[in-house]
Amino acid sequence: MHNKSITALAAGLRAGDYSSVELTQYFLDRIQRLDTGLNSFITVCAEEALAAARAADKKLQAGEAGPLTGIPIAHKDIFCTKGVRTTCGSRMLESFISPYDATVVARLKAAGAVSLGKTNMDEFAMGSSNETSYYGPVRNPWDTGTVPGGSSGGSAACVAARLAPAATGTDTGGSIRQPAALCGITGLKPTYGRVSRYGMIAFASSLDQAGPMTTSAADAAIMLQAMAGFDGRDSTSAEQPVPDYSSGLQDDLTGLKIGLPREYFGEGLDAAVARSIEEAIGEYKKLGAEVVEISLPNTHLAVPTYYVVAPAECSSNLSRFDGVRYGHRCEDPKDLEDLYKRSRAEGFGDEVQRRILIGTYALSAGYYDAYYLKAQQVRQLISDDFKRAFGQVDLIMGPTAPESGFRIGEKADDPVSMYLSDIYTIAVNLAGLPGISIPVAPAAGSPVGLQIIGNYFAEARLLNVAHRLQMATDYHQAAPAGI
Amino acid sequence: MWICYFSPTLILPPVITEETMSLDHADVKQIAHLARLDLSGEKMESIAADLTNILDLVAQLSAVDAADVVPMAHPLQMAQRLRSDEVTERDRREAFQSIAPQTENGLYLVPKVIE
Incomplete structure (x- = not known):
């Protein structure tokens, strides 16, 4: 069932x-x-x-x-x-x-x-x-x-x-x-x-x-x-x-043009994950797709751009949690500032506090141009990369994540190494594009995801292309042992 | 000691003039104040180190020449929609205040801010 x-x-x-x-x-x-x-x-x-x-x-x-x-x-x-x-x-x-x-x-x-x-x-x-x-x-x-x-x-x-x-x-x-x-x-x-x-x-x-x-x-x-x-x-x-x-x-994939960004297959990609992705790309060739290498030259700037834009917006959005209208309120505040500061320090965990602080810093007087404005400019460059790519190809494919699952606790003390696990997904958000991850051949028993990126509002095409692989293979039907 | 609540206004900081990416305790303390976060002394060390590492990551942006690029405000270049100026929501004050930490006579209560 x-x-x-x-x-x-x-x-x-x-x-x-x-x-x-x-x-x-x-x-x-x-x-x-x-x-x-x-x-x-x-x-x-x-x-x-x-x-x-x-x-x-x-x-x-x-x-x-x-x-x-x-x-x-x-x-x-x-x-x-x-x-x-x-x-x-x-x-x-x-x-x-x-x-x-x-x-x-x-x-x-x-x-x-x-x-x-x-x-x-x-x-x-x-x-x-x-x-x-x-x-x-x-x-x-x-x-x-x-x-x-x-x-x-x-x-x-x-x-x-x-x-x-x-x-x-x-x-x-x-x-x-x-x-x-x-x-x-x-x-x-x-x-x-x-x-x-x-x-x-x-x-x-x-x-x-x-x-x-x-x-x-x-x-x-x-x-x-x-x-x-x-x-x-x-x-x-x-x-x-x-x-x-x-x-x-069920639409046929004959003639589908798939772009493989060379930046998504370089340093930092686990070799076993790369093999699984290549195997899936091979399946698409069998289904009639044509594969070409493309370049998204600003890929390396996506994570730094994101860690300005996202914390900036987070620091603004999370200012609503003030201990006054809803949510956690500290005990016995001595004045209004104490109420805000202790309610927020007690209510938010470490990672949320880090991002609020980074965002507050990036938006503070004297730093706005160097951080937020610059990040929004680079964001445009990242978005332009995709625009150029979609002039050449119908879809972009690559790994969803650079490695399969990591151990609990392995990266918990190193925020920056954790941030890099989103290296292939973040640019898609910055550009506002749709993307799907589907399971392909596991690497040493751990699941691996193939990411397919489409042009704006191409969800139906992404689902079609994902579905055709799932008709031809049964990776998506595998369930964990003991389940 | 309790009076009704007014929206907090963001008070702009004295400009942090130091140009280095590395943040010291005084910087972090000032940022935490702006963000209205009570940071305890023992946490300060690790937070200052974490923030410095994140800013090192972000520093890659400074090498990019993007002076002529229009900053991207929205992925779809959409304009803000406008609507006619009509009341569209009914009053749900009771429902919204039922989840507030402390209210009285329809007002949110906070510690006294004006002597």
Whole structure:
């Protein structure tokens, strides 16, 4: 049951093989049995899930069901959920009960999906290993001594362990794609503005984007269909029609032109990961694609640019956590400044504080031009690299992450080495492009992700190209042992 | 001792004039003050070292000649949408204040700021 696709689960619901209540209870039981060793959930909502499942069963009986009606899913704990605790992985929001639903949550609810609960994540989505969560690290179900990646590590781990058929994630610098790669699942970061940011707790507003995390591209298409679309409540939401993401999944790849950026295959890339990527590229050649080498010459500047832009926006966004209106407040503040300073120092963990400090510094008087303005100029150069590349090729492919999973604790004391695990994903956010990570041949038993980058609003093409590989190979069907 | 809450305004710092990328304790203390973070003495050492390492990473940008490049404000070059000036949200003060640490008569309470 737990290895079935969303389409197969939906067919079973329609055929009356099981009810949504039974399906939901099945996954709740799996979470109870298996998640103690993984810590992929911060909050499990059994009661709410079963109530939603009962409502879905009524729709199914009335013949009003859509593709997601009655399907259990999980939400990254960055999405506000009305009446359910939303922590964002932080002590700051340990007892925060949102008074409203994020648009992503509302849309999936309206599509009939059943939320099982809220998944663990790096605090305020700042991290690449899920070790910065106040609620403890998530363990990678493939090897519980290694990290699942981050920041959507809980979503990636729970889908990989088949504790939920699908989950939502968010991606500011690789936070959907990198954990998808490390956990052996499919993760799509859509074009900036494709999915509403309303109710998604903001980290870096010009980079943040929500997307689906699933076991296959076909399932990601179903999830994205429900999530995407214009939302007047998000001032940067794209006013673009939403295509049918499932109808073109089987399209032929003959003549597809794939660009391989030489900068993504150089120094720093693990040799075993490189072999897995090359093998997948070979599969695409068999499917009729043409492969050419391209250059994205400013690739090496993506991480430095990101670590100005993202902390700058984070320091501004996180100024709302002041101990006054919601969130953590310190005991017995002696004055207002003490209230702000101690509430924030107690509520935020080390990595969040580091980024707030870097951002504050970069935006402070006398430093703005040298850091923030310069970074936004270099960001344009990085974006121009992609623009030139898409004049030559249809899609860009390369590794999602430079290595397969690393050990818990291995990089925790060295922020800069941790930042470099997003070296291939960050530029995509800076340019606002869509990217997907899909599992390919494992390296020494650990999952490896192939990243496919498309032009603006090319999600349907990315899903098509990912799906064709998943038709030709079965890497995406592999599940961790003991699951 | 409690009065109603006003939005905090950002008070700009005295300009940090030191041009080096390396941050000392005094710099970190000043930045922490601007960010309204209470940094304890024992943490200062490791934070100053971490910030210096991050700034070293970021320093690669200074070698790039981008003087003529227009800074990228938005990936899609979108303009800000405008809407008509109408009330579209209903009053949800009670719901919003129900999650506040401390309120009274519809006001957020903070320590007294004016003598």
